Amino acid sequence: xxxxxxxxxxxxxxxxxxxxxxxxxxxxxxxxxxxxxxxxxxxxxxxxxxxxxxxxxxxxxxxxxxxxxxxxxxxxxxxxxxxxxxxxxxxxxxxxxxxxxxxxxxx
Amino acid sequence: xxxxxxxxxxxxxxxxxxxxxxxxxxxxxxxxxxxxxxxxxxxxxxxxxxxxxxxxxxxxxxxxxxxxxxxxxxxxxxxxxxxxxxxxxxxxxxxxxxxxxxxxxxxxxxxxxxxxxxxxxxx
Numbered sequence: 001x002x003x004x005x006x007x008x009x010x011x012x013x014x015x016x017x018x019x020x021x022x023x024x025x026x027x028x029x030x031x032x033x034x035x036x037x038x039x040x041x042x043x044x045x046x047x048x049x050x051x052x053x054x055x056x057x058x059x060x061x062x063x064x065x066x067x068x069x070x071x072x073x074x075x076x077x078x079x080x081x082x083x084x085x086x087x088x089x090x091x092x093x094x095x096x097x098x099x100x101x102x103x104x105x106x107x
Numbered sequence: 108x109x110x111x112x113x114x115x116x117x118x119x120x121x122x123x124x125x126x127x128x129x130x131x132x133x134x135x136x137x138x139x140x141x142x143x144x145x146x147x148x149x150x151x152x153x154x155x156x157x158x159x160x161x162x163x164x165x166x167x168x169x170x171x172x173x174x175x176x177x178x179x180x181x182x183x184x185x186x187x188x189x190x191x192x193x194x195x196x197x198x199x200x201x202x203x204x205x206x207x208x209x210x211x212x213x214x215x216x217x218x219x220x221x222x223x224x225x226x227x228x229x230x
Contacts, residue, residue, distance in 0.1 A: 034216040036152075043202055043220040044144075044152060050212040087152055091206075091216050095168045096142070096154040 002027045002090050006099035012107040019075040021102045023088035028068045032092035035064055035073045038101075039084045047086075048073065078104075109133040109219045111203050116224030123193050123228070129186040129203030129221055137161075137181035140206040140215055143188050145199035146223070153199075156188065157206065171197075193228045200225050 003026045013019050023033065031051040036044035046055045048064040051071055061076040075082055083106055088099040115127040129141070143155040156167045156177040165177050176189040186203050200223040206215030 031212065032214050032216075036217075038152075043222055044217075045220075046216065046218050049216040049218075050209075053212075055218065089152075089154075089217070091214050094157065094166045096157075098144075098152040098154065101151045 001095050002029060002093060002097055004088055004090060004097050004099035006086075006088060006102050008102060009100065010103040010105065012105055013078050014107045015078055015080055017078045019078055019082075019104060021073045021086055021088075021104075023066075023071040023073070023099050025069045025071075025090055029090040029092035031067050032090060033064075033066065033071050034089045034091060035062075036087045036089065036098075037082075037084045038087065044087065075104075109205070111205065111219055111221035113201060113203055113221040113224035116201065116226045118227045118229065119193055120230050121193060121195060121228055124189070124191045125193065125226060127188040127190065127201055127224060127226070129188075131184045131186065131205075134205070136179075136184040141177075141179060141186045142204045142206055142217060143175075143177060143186075144202045144204055144217070144220075145197075145226075146202070147196075147199040150199075155201075158186070190226070193226075195228050198226060198228045 033051045035048040038044045052064045085101045110132045112130045140159045142157045158177045162179045174192045178187045202223045203221045204217035205219040207218045208215040
């Protein structure tokens with residue numbers, strides 16, 4: 001089974017900051033990598049799919065890059081509503097796996 | 108508007124059974140594969156199961172294979188998860204999620220999620 005790691009596990013940032021989260025897969029997943037945002041008490045929300053394609057309605061300050069085993073989510077000019085947990089997910093092969101999550105909180 | 112609404116969660120004793128449902132609306136349910144994902148309290152997301160659009164292909168994570176069964180009723184626009192022999196470690200919020208692919212990236216990612224239903228396994 002493909003496993004995902006994320007770094008950092010948590011980070012503290014301020015509004016206006018640029019934030020970068022990395023996701024690494026134990027095997028290549030091509031571009032079949034998605035990023036989700038989850039806020040307390042809410043379901044995950046799709047941000048990016050196919051490693052770099054922004055889901056409709058997601059602000060352009062979110063971007064993703066990568067292929068194979070190494071991926072990055074970047075949030076430019078962090079806004080107050082961006083403080084949340086971010087998960088990567090590979091959907092290349094079953095069992096689909098999520099990364100352990102990265103908590104972005106307020107510095 | 109796409110909506111997924113889970114139901115059926117609750118408190119169950121270890122070894123017991125529960126059947127979760129996910130009511131879908133706002134899209135052509137029979138055209139999409141569906142998934143179940145769970146989240147233990149304070150923990151991350153864990154994919155559990157998938158079922159294709161026709162209901163004739165299914166897969167599970169090893170920890171629930173043989174105990175959980177996914178099914179769907181395309182006439183009722185509903186997805187189900189029959190959970191048997193429940194364990195304390197099955198305590199979680201259970202989400203259903205729609206899988207969607209594109210012509211460029213045919214493997215399906217999860218674009219819509221329900222709000223989740225809480226399952227608590229405890230004596």
